[in-house]
Amino acid sequence: MGSGPARGRNRRVNSFRALLPCLVLTALLPALADAQTLTPDMLRPVRGGFVSLEDSPLRKIAPARAEGLPEPSGDPRRTPDKPAPSRIGQLPTYGTPAANGAADVGYDSLNRKRKKPKYYPGQARPKPPVGPGSQPPPVAPVVSGRVRIAPPPSEFANKTPLPPAMAGTVAGQPLRKRLKLDDDPFGAVGDYAGSFLLKGAVELSTGYDTNPGRLAAPQGRPFYVIAPEFLAVSDWERHAVVADLRGSFNGYGQNLTPNADGTPLSAPLDIDRPGFTGHIDGRLDVSRDTRLTGQGRLLVATDNPGSPNVQAGLARYPIYTTVGATAGFDQNFNRLQVSGGATVDRTDYQWSKLTDGTKSSNDDRNFTQYGGIGRVSYEVMPGLKPFGEVQADRRVHDLYLDRNGYARNSTGGYVKAGSSFEFSRLLTGEIAVGWAERSYVDARLPRLQGLLTTASLVWTATPLTTAKYFSDTQLVETTLPGTAGILVRTHTFEVGHDFRRWLTGIGKFSYGTLDYQGNIRKDQTYSVSGDLIYKMNRNIWLKGTLRRDWLESNVPGSSTNSTVVMLGVRVQN
Template identity: 80%
Template sequence: PPRKRLKIDDDPFGAVGDYAGSFMVKTAVEAMAGYDTNPGRLYSPQGRAFYMVAPEFLAVSDWERHAVVADLRGSFTGYGSGLTPNADGTPLSAPLDIDRPNFTGHIDGRLDVSRDTHLLGQARLLVSTDNPGSPNVQAGLARYPIYTTVGGTFGIDQNFNRMQVSLGGTVDRTDYQWSKLTDGTSSSNDDRNFTQYGGVGRVSYELNPAVKPFVEVEGDSRFHDLYLDRNGYARNSSGGYVKAGTSFEFTRILFGEISIGYARRDYVDPRLSPLEGLLTTASLTWNATPLTTAKFYSDTQLGETTLPGTSGVLSRTYTVEVDHDFRRWLTGIGKFTYGTLDYQGDNRNDTIYSVSGDLIYKMTRSLWIKGTVRRDWLDSNQPGQSSASTVVMLGVRVQN
């Protein structure tokens, strides 16, 4: 009989991966070096050379029933000698170590009880620090304290013909290291540690194979280790959101998900006003041509803060990205991000902008060369808090 023709490879320079038992495993590591004109995001810039190492691990089960996916990504950015910021951006005599680790990982599992019933679970871990330029960064720090958020979700998906109902319970724990100060002492961050318990429900209906509208509701409660924070405010709170939207897919040319809703968080301390605002989320992809892809992302978050009298920060970000293959082995990526940070209960409002360009030369499936140029701005209505920075990076990506 004639031999079956192989499927055309959509990405001749994509990672192939290896099988480990019944799991398809793909790994990668990026090693970059460059220069940042203002890594501390200070009003008076202080530039530093840096390096970054970023490993990735992806494992996907290849089973007829049930599924497990592990997606682990991390990075470490080292700047060598420390910066010397003061509250107003002027130098201090003692340095600030601005090396920053980052890790985001989750393991998702699905147990197929029946054709219409699935049990779902997720374990997740986040490791990071406060962002440079954030008002949550303490004065007199010797280095940024690391925080970890570990959590899990357990839920169920039930299909009723075209309608799908999903319910889940969540628990997350956030812990901060003690802060090391430039005078050699340490400062506790126990008032920033908290445990969050919550639940989420979602109902969606498949109007047709391309359009699936949904309604989602979430509620949670946060309990801090210390009832009163460093400024005497009780920050235990309850909150949640409600949003409605749709996922869609039109012949793989335009697909994604978009929604709009409302989020609110109420605090035990009556001096803290509710943290609330319009909720906008989106993840859209448009395959304009076989060589050009445009993407749009939007997200809204209600975050914690240590500012006295301030409930929290309502942050919104919007990102537009265009990828173009000049050749199958040469890809250019342009990205623009706009965001707002509203510190409710305080008169501080920040606006962020970021413009970047990447050029990727794919030598083989396993080895890429990458170059990046990025410009970041933070425009604050508070005197001495605005900043700008230019970042240039060059490095390699090794993948399998």
């Protein structure tokens, strides 16, 4: 235990030691508070890696160096007599300055102006804004000494919104399927009835024919034509049904004048003639390679004017009808295709009405035909498919003997070989050559035979010009005594050109031969025509036709000629 004064002194020393930390903190608090206050000048980099305080003499060094001026003297770091500045309250910086290695064309985070970049040949370049309303490149704003890059503008900014049908694509929506190019912008559109596409049309025409009866002494008459059409096509994923029906009626409104000497005309007095041709085709897809096919058909017509089958003294043409059906199949064996079918057709003639008021029977011209047809084809390459076809039939007449005492029952057929074409859609169709013949029960009738030619070719020479070639051979019945039949061959050449999509010109030339086997008669026919079609819209067309027909025969008084002028309108849907 010490004396009293010593104990008091020790007590004061201990109290001072306890208060010393508080005094030190009290003295340093203002300095520490000032050290935590940052100003923009503190962010300027200077030599030595420190940022000066408000009262630091180093503030004058960095601006001078940045502007290329001589540095002010009196740097305390270079004066050995003065101590180095205290690091208390100074903010150190680390690393290299911003954009130190960006060279001349690199990215600069401070957004300073740089040189334009150079590109190698073929190198992709950024696309500049195009058109009015385009957004300029984003500007980097500076906030409190820090750089903030603005986000790029939206691709839909400053653009008027468009409906999806016009814009084509919308963000977040699947791509729309491109519409198919309309090959016929003035063609009929049609209407749907269930799963069938229906198209209808009617042509109304009027004109003048210099020799409608095809007489040796021409008698001209004005005429009118009404020609309706109907087409129905199924729209199914499998199977198919197609109905194509076309009719016509030629009305003259005035009968021909009888001969002054009282001899009958080689044409009826009433020369009005109806016509109809139609067929309904069906296909049943049993499997990918097997199909069942069927067809029903109807033909309504009269004998052609000028034909020797026309009776003398007729009041009007007798009408005949042919109704038929076919049932068959198609079978594919890879590239090999085999087709076959059975056919039956029935032909009936009306009774003839004569000028004296009596009627004459045509039952001897009525017959039923039974037959079959087979075809084999092989696809050598895409667009080239050769084939071979054979057909046989038997005709049975209602009357065993005709009006002249000849037995007209017969058997016949044909064989032909050819190929179908489809080269880049420029040449399509098929062509074939063969032989056809028919043998009659009556030995007095010779065999009807001859070279068979069939063709149906379409050549698209240019997008605006199309050339077509058609050829056909038929064995036709006749009532001439001692004549087996008529071997009829026809060849048609047609060229169509679109001067405009709405203005089309068509030129046509036809040539035919009629060989009356068993008879000395030989006929040749020629026809030249020109059509001009003005398509007002999809529903209304205007049409003009000029045609010249010739019939040259080796029989005296049988040659005829005629000129036809016709104007019409076509209404379709």
